[in-house]
Amino acid sequence: DVKVTQSSRYLVKRTGEKVFLECVQDMDHENMFWYRQDPGLGLRLIYFSYDVKMKEKGDIPEGYSVSREKKERFSLILESASTNQTSMYLCASSLWDRGRDTQYFGPGTRLTVL
Amino acid sequence: SQKIEQNSEALNIQEGKTATLTCNYTNYSPAYLQWYRQDPGRGPVFLLLIRENEKEKRKERLKVTFDTTLKQSLFHITASQPADSATYLCALITSYDKVIFGPGTSLSVIP
Numbered sequence: 001d002v003k004v005t006q007s008s009r010y011l012v013k014r015t016g017e018k019v020f021l022e023c024v025q026d027m028d029h030e031n032m033f034w035y036r037q038d039p040g041l042g043l044r045l046i047y048f049s050y051d052v053k054m055k056e057k058g059d060i061p062e063g064y065s066v067s068r069e070k071k072e073r074f075s076l077i078l079e080s081a082s083t084n085q086t087s088m089y090l091c092a093s094s095l096w097d098r099g100r101d102t103q104y105f106g107p108g109t110r111l112t113v114l
Numbered sequence: 115s116q117k118i119e120q121n122s123e124a125l126n127i128q129e130g131k132t133a134t135l136t137c138n139y140t141n142y143s144p145a146y147l148q149w150y151r152q153d154p155g156r157g158p159v160f161l162l163l164i165r166e167n168e169k170e171k172r173k174e175r176l177k178v179t180f181d182t183t184l185k186q187s188l189f190h191i192t193a194s195q196p197a198d199s200a201t202y203l204c205a206l207i208t209s210y211d212k213v214i215f216g217p218g219t220s221l222s223v224i225p
Contacts, residue, residue, distance in 0.1 A: 043215040090157050105157025
């Protein structure tokens with residue numbers, strides 16, 4: 001079974017802090033994604049990566065950056081956390097073709113920014 | 115503007131009945147449509163994929179239809195069980211590989 005793990009289930013940070021969210025997948029997938037999920041808005045794509053060191057902006061990249069130094073690991077960075085970044089963050093991976101393949105999701109990180 | 119909507123935020127049905135969830139979209143040209151299940155505190159789990167040229171897809175008690183004329187997909191769970199209670203998300207994949215998720219419908223199956 002594909003396993004996608006995220007470094008923390010719950011995280012509380014203060015405004016202005018730098019925040020790192022880590023995601024690891026164990027199935028040698030090419031593509032990895034970061035989403036945020038807010039009530040009534042569905043999942044919104046922040047960034048995705050289709051190969052090591054490659055990244056593309058999603059729909060809401062402002063205030064975020066990403067890093068993919070190894071195929072299995074995709075990190076989301078909040079350079080200076082703000083209260084409007086309080087959300088559920090979900091990482092996903094897929095084998096082929098960005099969205100055309102099934103995406104496998106991690107359990108999510110509930111981030112609260114005070 | 116482009117939009118995906120899923121029917122009423124919450125749906126309550128009696129155990130044993132068929133649950134029908136809707137996913138409506140505007141101003142997209144979908145190549146595929148996926149349905150996911152999400153339990154509280156967990157990430158979504160893939161259930162079914164249907165292509166634009168397919169009318170219907172089945173998997174055990176699940177059935178998905180896709181009508182590109184009506185711009186709608188219906189997701190049916192027959193003989194529903196309390197264990198089917200969850201949030202169900204539809205996801206459109208456009209012909210240029212963009213993935214757009216709907217807001218989800220929360221289903222409660224009452225014993």
